[in-house]
Amino acid sequence: MSVQIFILSKLMKENTYPYKLKKQLSEPIPLDQLGGLTESKLYYHFDSLAKKGLIETVEIIKEENRPDKQVFSITAKGREELPKLIYSLFKNADDIKGMTVGLVNLKYVxxxxxxxxxxxxxxxxxxxxxxxxxxxxxxxxxxxxxxxxxxxxxxxxxxxxxxxxxxxxxxxxxxxxxx
Incomplete structure (x- = not known):
């Protein structure tokens, strides 16, 4: 749930793609490694959010000799669900450490x-x-x-x-x- 809240909160600010988020998480401190967030997990969560209708593909960037990049945007449903996910995080987290993503996104609740x-x-x-x-x-x-x-x-x-x-x-x- 934390990863999905993180993705949705990033998409509230700007459209993005999974690899760009992964890169942002790894610089200057490798937060992705500290949190055990692999690229495949990130792509999985993007896919899951898209299947739920919370995000959608808005652009496909094609580059020569590179895989296509799907750029995502948050949907109206995603904007509506983000606060609910944050509240749920606060209710279900085992401790304050588990609330971190919710705490940095208090502006949405x-x-x-x-x-x-x-x-x-x-x-x-x-x-x-x-x-x-x-x-x-x-x-x-x-x-x-x-x-x-x-x-x-x-x-x-x-x-x-x-x-x-x-x-x-x-x-x-x-x-x-x-x-």
Missing amino acids: ERDEVVNILKNRLEKVKGHWDEIKGIEEQLQVSKENEWFVDFMSSYISSLNESSIHWLEKLINTIKRDEN
Whole structure:
């Protein structure tokens, strides 16, 4: 989903073709390699978006001794779907890192809606954390497993506190930057 949001957001600015996007992603920092985005994956996502009617071919560039380049444009349906995809990304991402493409494309969505999605997510994380703490208090641990339970408890506590901290910070940042 992130790759498709990326493609649609690029097409909101200008018509382009897959190889050009791949090249832009690799310079000056090889973001394509860091994200594991191969050329074939990029072409697959362009094809998938075209089949859904979210993008369309607007030009074919022919060059001697080179493969034809299909230049794509976003359709009206694609413009309508982009915000929905971004909202879905915020709802379903495993963590903030998974929201990156949505965060850099906030201009295509209602910030209040994103804040509401993130607040709901925050409440779920806090509720889940309360459940875990409740279970932890009921555990009866043998002496030989105390080290393991202490270690895992500290590890999970640290992860949850970090998630809560960064979600709260993200919510506040989005709210502050909407003015």
